[in-house]
Amino acid sequence: MALQTRPKEITVDRNAGLLRMTWADDHASEYPLRWLRANCPCATCREERRAAVMNTDPLRLHTGPAPSTTIAGAELVGNYAVRLRWSDGHDTGIFAFGALRACCPCPRCNPSGPPPLLDE
Numbered sequence: 001m002a003l004q005t006r007p008k009e010i011t012v013d014r015n016a017g018l019l020r021m022t023w024a025d026d027h028a029s030e031y032p033l034r035w036l037r038a039n040c041p042c043a044t045c046r047e048e049r050r051a052a053v054m055n056t057d058p059l060r061l062h063t064g065p066a067p068s069t070t071i072a073g074a075e076l077v078g079n080y081a082v083r084l085r086w087s088d089g090h091d092t093g094i095f096a097f098g099a100l101r102a103c104c105p106c107p108r109c110n111p112s113g114p115p116p117l118l119d120e
């Protein structure tokens with residue numbers, strides 16, 4: 001695996017609302033939890049975002065509580081991804097390291113802000 005997509009350290013800073021990743025090439029990325037939740041790559045969230053974009057069912061956007069942006073836990077999936085568990089029980093989002101690194105929000109990687117997380 002390339003150094004850029006191999007994490008050396010993953011920490012969740014609940015107070016700052018950030019997921020911090022230090023990569024094997026010593027680059028550090030800080031992902032706002034709110035952004036991660038908004039870009040959750042699981043099938044359910046992808047479908048919800050698609051429906052929102054297509055505006056097929058606007059009422060749906062107003063049902064239910066807002067998704068949690070508080071993290072309950074994180075676990076490694078093999079050696080290629082991290083699974084985030086949110087405090088509302090949502091835990092199907094698996095964030096691949098390659099996609100995360102491509103979306104590093106630092107100005108060096110993405111001067112005009114992080115692109116949407118790529119679907120694997």
Ligand SMILES: [Zn+2]
Pocket residue numbers: 040041042043044045046090092093
């Ligand atoms: Zn999801």
Ligand SMILES: [Zn+2]
Pocket residue numbers: 027028029104105106107108109110
């Ligand atoms: Zn960066």
